[in-house]
Amino acid sequence: MPSSSQIGHGLAKALGIKLEEPETERVTRGESIFSIQTADSFFEEQPTVKEVISALIPTRRGIWNYILSLFPFVSWIGFYNVQWLIGDLVAGITIGAVVVPQGMAYAKLAELPVQFGLYSSFVGVIIYWFFATSKDITIGPVAVLSTVTGTVVDNAITAHPEYKDVPWVIASALAVICGAIVLFIGLIRFGWIVELIPVVSLAAFMTGSAINIAAGQVPGLLGIKGFSTRDSTYLVIINTLKGLPRTNLNAAIGLTALFLLYLIRFACSWAAKKNPSRFTHAAVPTINVDIISTFVSEIPATVIVLLIEHIAISKSFGRVNNYRINPSQEMVAIGVTNVIGPFLGGYPATGSFSRTAIKSKAGVKTPFAGVITGIIVLLAIYALTAVFFYIPNAALAAVIIHAVGDLITSPNTVYTFWRVSPLEPIIFFIGVIVTIFTTIEIGIYTTIVISFAIFIVRNLKAKGxxxxxxxxxxxxxxxxxxxxxxxxxxxxxxxxxxxxxxxxxxxxxxxxxxxxxxxxxxxxxxxxxxxxxxxxxxxxxxxxxxxxxxxxxxxxxxxxxxxxxxxxxxxxxxxxxxxPKKNEExxxxxxxxxxxxxxxxxxxxxxxxxxxxxxxxxxxxxxxxxxxxxxxxxxxx
The missing domain is CATH 3.30.750.24 (STAS domain)
Incomplete structure (x- = not known):
């Protein structure tokens, strides 16, 4: 029986491949193969097909390690102690008090009844801790993703009016599809893909989105009606200014709520410096071709928002608190949350900057704090549902405007961009301007494309x-x-x-x-x-x-x-x-x-x-x- 080497040589001969050939016999298509000067020879054993395939096939140990990596809590749950529990209780209760009003407010951005914000908040914090590699992150409804979801719901209802009374069907289907995509990326351990999105693109995206969201909430804050807040940001601002004479009693409620929110925040920040020590709609989602066709063009933008906001926030707080996150595993957590969430009434959710910052400052010890937060949200769902009807829209608008203020990039950060790379602030402002005059999605694509184009040009023009x-x-x-x-x-x-x-x-x-x-x-x-x-x-x-x-x-x-x-x-x-020229040497x-x-x-x-x-x-x-x-x-x- 011929050996594998003999078979390989026979196949090469049949295909006309010359495995060993004297230099003088080489016939090329114009390219050089060997240098004129002969270098010292070095002979290396060629890898066999069997060796290559064996290197690709995972071992039993490798498979077991992969399964364990999907559940990081196994590595620390056995060391859980009373001190960690106290820290998680304080942080969990604190976030529970914050996530209830924010969740309801963000549901309005998604064009859904307020209770759906609580459903999404509950599912996110309960599930996340099983898969988490970050102790600080809080998964739930966020302003930017809720705005993207609201746009999808609006477009879907325009194309299919039959969903007008059940908008959560669209939102749930969007969550399942996007969650499945992110989950797949995480399972195949392609988390490095988020590194293709530069910091400046993220900053422009967050700032432009914050301005977009805040501008869209000002009419509700002041009680101004008569135009769509889903138009481009500059049109919303112009129409809001035109509608100022039409303000009503809602302005008193909204402005008072916004003032109190900032007053409480200022007081808490001042106290922290003085004393730094701490102290119904569950159902199987409806997914079919008609529903998917209404938002298929929005899937890339939704997936990008799911990824960049969560990964950027978790990496930032990991650096601050001296631990590293696994982007691929975080994608698994986001994916599982968004796939399971719609079965309990949830819509697309990801990491929240404001709640994560509060959770970190509250002294969270482990991801288990999310379970405490989930219990608080669950109590709100069952005990306070009747009260939700009486919450004014102006008050919810104030909550949203207060929350998105943290997303705006500070001038000092932009100045830092300029000191490091003068091109970065230009990309930043282009992204913000495009977002204001068009949509959040176009703003995302613009900054990513410009950053990638600059990277290609730099690579092409690189020299030693x-x-x-x-x-x-x-x-x-x-x-x-x-x-x-x-x-x-x-x-x-x-x-x-x-x-x-x-x-x-x-x-x-x-x-x-x-x-x-x-x-x-x-x-x-x-x-x-x-x-x-x-x-x-x-x-x-x-x-x-x-x-x-x-x-x-x-x-x-x-x-x-x-x-x-x-x-x-x-x-x-x-x-x-x-x-040289004539008569020159x-x-x-x-x-x-x-x-x-x-x-x-x-x-x-x-x-x-x-x-x-x-x-x-x-x-x-x-x-x-x-x-x-x-x-x-x-x-x-």
Whole structure:
């Protein structure tokens, strides 16, 4: 019976694949395969198909570890103690008091009866702790996602008026579909996908959404009617200003509620600084083609909002409280919540910034605090349902406006963006303006597309740096470390050509100081004709052309061909190398090319395009230096 190797060779021969072929027999389509100068040979055993497949198939241990990773509470529940319980009780009760009014208010944004906000709040906090990798996050209805849901419900009712009396059917179906998508992303551990959304896009999205939501609630706060608050933000603001003469008694209720909310917040913040120590509609969702067709175009925006708001908030509070979250596992938590939630009357829910901040400040110890909050919400659903009818819309509008104020990016944060990268504030303001004049969804897409376009351009235009050497001293206090232990002042100005001693070491920096290094540092250039070139970005197909062109152009500008006057007649020269002008001679003062050292310290992966480009450039420079030999070296330092 033939071996697998024999079968592989036979198949390769049948397909015309030459596994081993002398260099001289190679026929190419114009690309270089081997360098002119033969390098040292290195033979490596080729991986077999069996080895590749075996590496892809999970082991029993791997499967068990994956199952355990889906339920992080297993790793800490056995250590639960009374001190943790006290902290969770305080935080859970506190959030319970906050989530009830906020949940009802956000349900109005989603164009649903207020009780559905409580259903979503209850399901989110009860389920989340099973899958949580964040102790601070609170899942439930949020302003931005509720606004997106409200838009979906409005559009669906316009297209299918039969759902006018049961708008929660649309909201529940949206939650199940989007939750299933997010759950799938989490289960296959693709949580890294959220890293494609930059911070500036998130900031613009949150700020534009906050302005959009607040503007839409002002008419309800003042009792102004007669126009749609679902129009573009700028139209809502204009119509609100036109309608100011039509304000009524609702304005007194709404403005008073808003003033009291800010007064209570100010008082609590002041007290915290002075004393920093703490102290019905359950049913199977209806999902069919008709319902899905009403919001299929809104699914991407809804999924993005589900992801970026929750992951960004949980990562932020993880950094503040010194723990790390698992984005993929958080997606599992969001997905399960939104898939199960609609069976108990819930609509799309995700992490809440304001409630998470309160929960963190209240001293939460573990994710189990969500169970306490769930009990509070459950009591509100069964004991206070009759009272909900008497809550004025103006008061709910005040709650929403007060809550979304925290989402607006502060001027100091925008200034920080500008100091780090001047382009980032431009993207931020474009995102906010687009959101105000169009919709939240278009604002999200705009900032993501612009950020991605800038990333591509930067990658395409990336180039390396030519390095020079300088020796640096290690200083402890006012003494240079070493054998002599002399004060640093006795060393004076250090020159790059001074001798090496025990207290110094060589450092290679870009000669043009474009990396932000001190331009006053005098760098020692390598020996004439020798170049040290560091790749500053990933060496892949978008960036390799620009990077290597910069290398070749600089080498040509600083050296001369080894063989001068290689062409007897001017017409023998190639069109792209016409040489000096008539009656001028070649510049013989420049050195010839001796060696090129490539620094791959910033490169962790290369592709076929970059490999081919490296081969082509090596052949080009080898011909340029012929008959001399160019020494090539590479590595990391």
């Amino acid at each position: 740096a030519f390095l020079g050497r300088v020796q640096v001293h290690s200083v402890v206090g006012d003494h240079v470390t070493g054998h002599d232990n002399r004060p640093a002042s006795e060393y004076g100005t250090f020159k790059p050509d001074s001798g090496h001693n025990a207290s110094s070491r060589s450092v290679f920096l870009p000669i043009d100081h474009q990396d932000g290094s001190n331009p006053g540092i005098e760098l020692a250039n390598p020996y004439p004709g020798i170049f040290i070139y560091r790749f500053s970005e990933l060496l892949n197909y978008p960036s390799v052309s620009h990077t290597m062109e910069y290398l070749v152009e600089t080498v040509f500008a600083r050296t001369r061909p080894t063989t001068l006057n290689a062409y007897k007649r001017r017409g023998d020269r190639p069109w792209n190398d016409p040489g 070649e510049n013989t003062n420049l050195p010839t090319l001796k060696a090129i050292i490539l620094d791959f310290s910033a490169v962790n992966n290369i592709d076929v395009t970059s490999t081919q480009m490296l081969i082509d450039i090596r052949n080009q420079l080898d011909r340029y230096a012929a008959p001399d030999v160019v020494d090539w070296a590479h590595g990391m330092h």
